Amino acid sequence: MPKYLLRLLCFTMILGALPVIVIGSVSYSIASRDIEQKVRESNLQILHQTQMRVEQVLRSLQLSSIQYVNSPLVLQAMKKPLDSSEFQEIRDLTSGFNNLQAVTNIDQAYLVNLDQDWVVSMRSFGKLDDFSIRDRIGSYLTYTNSLFWVTQNDHLSTESLPASAGIAEDSQEQMPTLISSDDVVSMVFKIPMVPTNNSPKGFLVIDIADAEISTFLSQNPNTGDMYVLDRDQNFFLNENGQEEKYAALNEEIQAKVETSNQAEGFFNAEVEGNQVAVSYRKSPLNGWLYVSVVSLGQITAQSQKIALVTGVATLVMLCVTGLFAIYGSRRMYSPISRLLQFTKGLDSPVLQTGRRQDEFIYIEERLSTLFSSEKSLREQMKGQHVHLEEFFMTKLLTGKISEEDFRYQGERYDFPADWSSLGVLTLQIDTLEGTRYEEQDRDLLLFAVNNMVGELLPAELRFTPVMIDDAQVTVLASRLNDELQLKEWMHTQAEWIRERVVTYLNLPVSIGISRSYFAIGDTPRAYQESREALQGRVSLGSRIILHYEDIQPRGQTEAALYTQLRMIEDQLASALKQGDEEKTDMYFTQYLGLLADKKLHFSEYPVIMVQLLSRVYQLVQEQGGDVAEVLGEKASMAQLLKLSTLDEMTNWFRKRLFVPVIRFWREQEESQYMNIARRMIRLIEERYDRELSLEACAEELNFHPVYLSRVFKKEAGVNFTEYLAEYRMEKAKTWLQTTNLKISEIAEKLNYTNPTAFIRTFRKITGTTPGKYREQQR
Structure with missing residues (x-):
């Protein structure tokens, strides 16, 4: 079957069946939900x-139990001791237990008197220690409420009749052995029931079998599994297998109860790989959680009929749609079949037939091959034509094309023909500092500017714009003959270009304009004039448009200017040596101000700046530094000559030269200070026992005494005399501790002619006399 016919058939079937499937799916989904x-x-x-139902029984039991606890019989009994001789009173107390049976079946009941140490149950009486309930009573003391429910009783066991009861044998026969179940829920009353911080006098404990409470739970299979959790989220109705099965689910229920603070809710969950619907309610009476877990498969069983009816209806509609689709598709495909047969007869390259193709694709490829060769050739010629124009203009601007060559070769290009005069515009980027661009973007930016110029200026007003080195160059063509009008017109075009570049690229640029000319052979000269005009930015600043006529030299620079510049250079060099950044900046500002006042020609700036650069290099070399290591590659003379504006030169000097030189001089000076201080300390250590003064050190080290004093104080923290005295006293301490030399002998060894002067100096530094110091150390 043809591929497009198959697609048409499939589309028709999908179009007819999709609404039925969607409606059926939505109906089933809504019904299921x-x-x-x-x-x-x-x-x-x-x-x-x-x-x-459960809480009604429990509340009735609570009320009955409260009445029993507050009855005069119980209140009187709790105030006195009981023994087996008070048989009638014990009978009355147990009769109250039997009355509670009218509410629900009670497994067991205890009345416990802690103060008098007796226990009355439904079938026995005795001391507390004789009953197994004594272990439970100990745990009940930890509860703070007067009434509470206990679902986990771990120490229930068979309880026999206590021997201490002392009841007659006949009575023992009437009171059978008490057996308490392990699976009970206990309702506990503290006696008295008023909450207090003191220990209670007794308890009323009523045990209800778990099986009794389980009878109130729904046994309807449609409700799924129903169980109850106590306040601590524990199973207590002995549902076998449910505790482990629903452990994770119970934790999720507890989390939802705590986070939502709602007493009831429902959600979907997964239990042992099965999807279930969970409903829960929390009891305000005792904090129990009632939980119902139903399988989602059981819930949605009723919706299966809807799914069956929907499936049958969809299948019928698919069959009907298929029949109509086959008939309609063949009728619609007949014109396509005729067109396919027609295209097979076209004289075109043989296409690949390794796989089945769509008929329309096959027809399209057949038709496209008829025009692809011509279109490809045209595109190639068009692309090459642009490059040829740019190459031709580059040769024209650099003087490699004569007028005869231009007339011969220029006819094939779409250059302006009807012009009277020409002019050259050269655009350069002033700086990339402070913009969002980086230096590696410069070529790309020039390319963008070149494209902008080609779009901004009509083809009849300009030759093909080109890029040469670091500039964008455009040759303008005009019908104007008046030089003033022509100059104004070229300035207007340049201003328009500069504004567009700033608007779209936010890029600072300047444009140089040549003088107007009338012969195509003067184009190289005009190009050089436009580049020379741009050099005027050194003195006039950036972001400007310069005409060649406006930057002609005004004469020779005065000799006095160089003298003044030399004086400021000396002051600047002195500030650099001192590491004074403020003075350095101040003298450099004066230097630049003097250049601005004299209004030098742009050609003189490089010479003066190179002279200043050489002076800075000299400062580095005077300190024995390597220029390349101290300043780096970006501080070379080649980098200086690439700068085109005075602002760039100013920033370059401050950032690339002055800051590294000041840092280098400071490092060298600090290193020299440390060396001098170490040499002076070495002299003290070698000549402490001889006459030694600051002047003697200056003569030894070939420095001025004042300079040595300042250097030593800066590095050692004390002056020279103090350091010498302290060093001599340290020697004196050592001799006083380790030798038996007399004080006068020590003073003589330390070059003190007078022992009194030595003692006075020792006491000033150490706070004690030499004699006392020797006594203290021995």
Whole structure:
């Protein structure tokens, strides 16, 4: 079957079947959700009814128990001791237990008197220690409420009749052995029931079997598994297998109860790989959680009929749609088949037939091959034509094309023909500092500017714009003959270009304009004039448009200017040596101000700046530094000559020269200071026992005494005399500790002619006399 015919057939079938499938799917989805919601609400209602049944019984039991605890019989009994001789009173107390049976079946009941140490149960009486309940009573003391429920009783066991009861044998026969179940829920009353920080006098404990409470839970299979968790989220109704099965689910329920602070809710979860719907309610009576877990498969079982009906209807519609699709598709495909047969007869290259192609693609490829060769040739010629124009203009601007060559070769290019005069505009980027661009973007930016010029200026007003080195060059053509009008017109064009570049690229540029000329052979000269005009930025600043006529030399520079510049250079060099950044900046500002006042020609700036650069190099070499290592490659003379504006030169000197030189001089000076201080300390260590003064050190080291004093004080922290005295006293301490030399002998060894002067100096530095110091150290 043809490929397009197959696609048409498939599309028709999909178009007919898709609405049925979508409607059926949506209907089934809505019905399933509605059924699920109804089942959830029904389960939650059943859960609520179950809770109400359980709590009704528990509340009735609570009320009956409260009446029993507050009865005069119990209140009187709690105030006195009981023994087996008070048989009638014990009978009355147990009769109250039997009355509680009218509410619900009670497994066991205890009345415990802690102060009098007796226990009355439904079938026995005795001391507290004789009952197994004594272990439970100890745990009940930790509860703070007067009434509470306990679901986990770990120490329930068979309880026999206590021997201490002392009841007659006949009575023992009437009171059978008490057996308490392990699976009970205990309702505990503290006696008295008023909350207090003191220990209670006794307890009323009523045990209800878990099986009794389980009878109130719903046994309807449609409600799924129903169970109850106590306040600590533990199973206590002995549902075998449910505790481990729903452990993770119970943790999730507890988290939802704590986070939502709502007493009821429902959600979907996964239990042992099965999707289930969970409903829960929290009891305000005792904090129990009533939980119902129903399989989602059970909930959605009723929606399977809808799915079956939808599937059958969809299948029928697919069959009907298929029949119509086959018939309609063949009728629609017939004109395409005729067009396909026509294209096969065209004289075109043989196409690949390794795989089945769509008919329209095949027809398109057949037709495209008829025109591809011509189109490809035209595109190639068009692209080469642009490059040839640029190459031709580059040769024209650099003087490699004569007028005869231009007339011969220029006819093939779309250059302006009807012109009277020409002019050259050369555009350069002033600086990339302070812009969002980096230096490596310069060529790309020039390319963008070149394209902008080609779009801004009409083809009849300019030759093809080109890029030469670091500039963009455009030759303008005009019909004007008046030089003033022509100059104004070229300035207007240059201003228009500069404004557009600033607007679109936010790029600072300047433009140089040559003088007007009338012969195409003068184009190289005009190009050089436009570049020379741009050099005027050195004295006039950046972001400007300069005409060649406006930058002609005004005469020779005065000799006095160089003398003044030399004086400022000397002051600047002195400030650099001192490491004074403020003075350096001040003298450099004076230097630049003097150049600005004299209004030098731009050609003189490089000479003067090179002279200043050489002076800075000399400062580095005077300190024994290598210029390349101290300043780096970016501070070379070649980099200086590349700068085109005075602002660039100023920033370059301050950043690349002055800052590194000041840092280098400071490092060298600090190193020299440390060397001098170390040599002076070495002299003290060698000549402390001889006459030694600052002047003697200056003569030894070939420095002025004042300079040595300043250097030593800066590096050592004390002056020379103090350091010498302290060093001599340290020697004296050592001799006083390790030798038996007399004080006068030590003074003589330290070059003190008078022992009194030595003692006075020693006491001034150490705070004690030499004699006392020797006594203290021995």
